Amino acid sequence: MRKITMAASLAVMMTVMAARANAEEFIVGAQLPLTGTLARVGAGMQEGVMVAADVFNKGNGKHKIKIVTIDDESAPAKAVAAVEKLASEGAIAITGGYGSNNISPASDAANKLALPYITSGGVDDNLVNSGRKNFFRINNTAGYEKAVLGTLADMGAKSVSIIFSTKEATSDLANSVQKALAAKGVKATAHSFDPAITDFKPIVNKIRLQDKSEVILMVGYENDYVGILRAARVLKPPVKALIGVWSLATPKMAAEFPDLMPNVYGTALLPFPATFDTADGKAFAAAYKALYKKEPDYLGQFGYVQSMLLFEAIARAADKGTVKKGGVAEELRKTDRETLIGRVQFGANGDNLNFVHRMAQHQGKNIVIVWPASNATGKMVYPGKPW
Amino acid sequence: MTDLILQALYSGLLQGGSYALIALGLALVFGTMRVINLAHGELVLLAAYIAYTVESGLGLNPAWAIPIAVIVVSLTSAGVYGIVSRIRKDREINSLILTFGIGVIMTNLILLIWKADVRSTSSSWLQEAFVVGPLYSMRGEAVFFIVSLLLMAGLWWWLSRSWYGRALRAVSSNREAAKLMGIPPARTELVSFIVAGMLAGFAGVALYSYGVIQPAYGGALTVKAFIITVLAGVGSIPGVLLGAVLLGVAEALTVTLASSALQELAGMMLFLLVLFVMPNGLMGASRRRG
Numbered sequence: 001m002r003k004i005t006m007a008a009s010l011a012v013m014m015t016v017m018a019a020r021a022n023a024e025e026f027i028v029g030a031q032l033p034l035t036g037t038l039a040r041v042g043a044g045m046q047e048g049v050m051v052a053a054d055v056f057n058k059g060n061g062k063h064k065i066k067i068v069t070i071d072d073e074s075a076p077a078k079a080v081a082a083v084e085k086l087a088s089e090g091a092i093a094i095t096g097g098y099g100s101n102n103i104s105p106a107s108d109a110a111n112k113l114a115l116p117y118i119t120s121g122g123v124d125d126n127l128v129n130s131g132r133k134n135f136f137r138i139n140n141t142a143g144y145e146k147a148v149l150g151t152l153a154d155m156g157a158k159s160v161s162i163i164f165s166t167k168e169a170t171s172d173l174a175n176s177v178q179k180a181l182a183a184k185g186v187k188a189t190a191h192s193f194d195p196a197i198t199d200f201k202p203i204v205n206k207i208r209l210q211d212k213s214e215v216i217l218m219v220g221y222e223n224d225y226v227g228i229l230r231a232a233r234v235l236k237p238p239v240k241a242l243i244g245v246w247s248l249a250t251p252k253m254a255a256e257f258p259d260l261m262p263n264v265y266g267t268a269l270l271p272f273p274a275t276f277d278t279a280d281g282k283a284f285a286a287a288y289k290a291l292y293k294k295e296p297d298y299l300g301q302f303g304y305v306q307s308m309l310l311f312e313a314i315a316r317a318a319d320k321g322t323v324k325k326g327g328v329a330e331e332l333r334k335t336d337r338e339t340l341i342g343r344v345q346f347g348a349n350g351d352n353l354n355f356v357h358r359m360a361q362h363q364g365k366n367i368v369i370v371w372p373a374s375n376a377t378g379k380m381v382y383p384g385k386p387w
Numbered sequence: 388m389t390d391l392i393l394q395a396l397y398s399g400l401l402q403g404g405s406y407a408l409i410a411l412g413l414a415l416v417f418g419t420m421r422v423i424n425l426a427h428g429e430l431v432l433l434a435a436y437i438a439y440t441v442e443s444g445l446g447l448n449p450a451w452a453i454p455i456a457v458i459v460v461s462l463t464s465a466g467v468y469g470i471v472s473r474i475r476k477d478r479e480i481n482s483l484i485l486t487f488g489i490g491v492i493m494t495n496l497i498l499l500i501w502k503a504d505v506r507s508t509s510s511s512w513l514q515e516a517f518v519v520g521p522l523y524s525m526r527g528e529a530v531f532f533i534v535s536l537l538l539m540a541g542l543w544w545w546l547s548r549s550w551y552g553r554a555l556r557a558v559s560s561n562r563e564a565a566k567l568m569g570i571p572p573a574r575t576e577l578v579s580f581i582v583a584g585m586l587a588g589f590a591g592v593a594l595y596s597y598g599v600i601q602p603a604y605g606g607a608l609t610v611k612a613f614i615i616t617v618l619a620g621v622g623s624i625p626g627v628l629l630g631a632v633l634l635g636v637a638e639a640l641t642v643t644l645a646s647s648a649l650q651e652l653a654g655m656m657l658f659l660l661v662l663f664v665m666p667n668g669l670m671g672a673s674r675r676r677g
Contacts, residue, residue: 039503202642
């Protein structure tokens, strides 16, 4: 009996030691713009990355993830340098990146170093069509376009004025939407603007006096939206709705610009106040609030999803002993998982096959999901404008 | 079409006033010391963030931030002078590098203190429409356009009538000769930096009152101010107003008659055209006479 007890104890000890020997800490690089023009979105994504590491490390039990972050200062050359430095510090994969012009060279550098690179910060389709083998992204222009077109179709809009920044991602989306609307017989007039401009009154005045459209679609960033909405508030064009895309239907915008946001639409995955009904969502929200003492936003959500998918792929590859043999990218390719942003599966080019965004509207102090009907948390107020 | 063009001219005029207010401080320092303060945009931005703090923290209209912004920014500007004045060789070139570095440090300090979020006034009063016949603007724009004109008139008066103003012009004209006339060049230059800081204080509060601010915005403000300063003709205060208004109107007309994507290009074309035809800038000749 004594021998059996000793043998059992030895077996348990060996099992524990073997498990410890297999449990590894993996370094994942986060290349993010924490300063420069993209600092805000970079900081938002980093919050999601850190929350994912926190949730993964608490819940996985076996493998641990250590995040090493390098600020790429919103500059392509610095983004490349960041990836190379992260690789030299032992990173086995990269999560992050914001802005297609930064992600493109950075992911090229990662590709040369055979590091998987996953992002939600670049919607330029060249990113997935240029033959990068280890590149993955969870969102794309097509998903934004579906949300915008779906909402406009529900509104029954016959004419749309599109105001868009000449940056690559915004131009791509605006041109794509304009073509799709024209194909449906909707009159779509486009007004491009240089990202440096601050006075949008001359553009809005053209919409007021010439276009006389039913809807204004804004494809830009937060500072552009504020400028356009301000100009619209002054000139009061005869529109029925104002729609934007990213960074607009957010609690932050509602809190910072309460007078400009009422009835404005924007893409959003979550209503506000945020509600999570899945275990994954609840874990994300709890960890986010614990770490950052605020409500989670879409940037954090995207950063969380992309990072969690990567960490899970690392864990699976580690279990198979293939981390250093291209196993992480292999596991990412096999991903088929329901996430906070919907089902994620990567196609041969690394793009998420299933991405469809949702459209929300600022209603009072809340943000209500109004499209698609299957995810709606309320009805759209239409016609509805901020003034 | 007439309505469109009239509105473009009006918007351009107001935008020009805003540009002029931003450029005044840079033009003053450039005119007197031949130093291009590449941290000037960050000084304007600092004032804008002070206005944001006063509004969000104390719930006051941003205009109440003017005294604090003017004091803080002029002291910061004096600090910049303190560093620049230590340059012993090739001041024109070395000051460029030095002030660029100061600008980078200031941008990052602003980022650390106020974070990267987009900020703008929430004052309804400043944002409401100010309508003159068929012309529309924000009330804040109209108010600060008038402030801009008053400040320019005050600066012009100060430079032409006060002892320190004339001393500044003397140092600008010939530093050594001014010294022989009993004018202390270092103190005079410090005064020009302090006055430039005060003007940047006003400009920042104005910018926050009708525009949008972000920590990385300082560089763009400096570039715009520099273009106007060169366009104006070195040291010319009326030239700053003329250059700024021309730039604002050219940009607004480009948006109205062509595309807003071409607005920055139109501004640069105007800049190159003026310099090609008038190498000393719009008011360069009058400066030489002065």
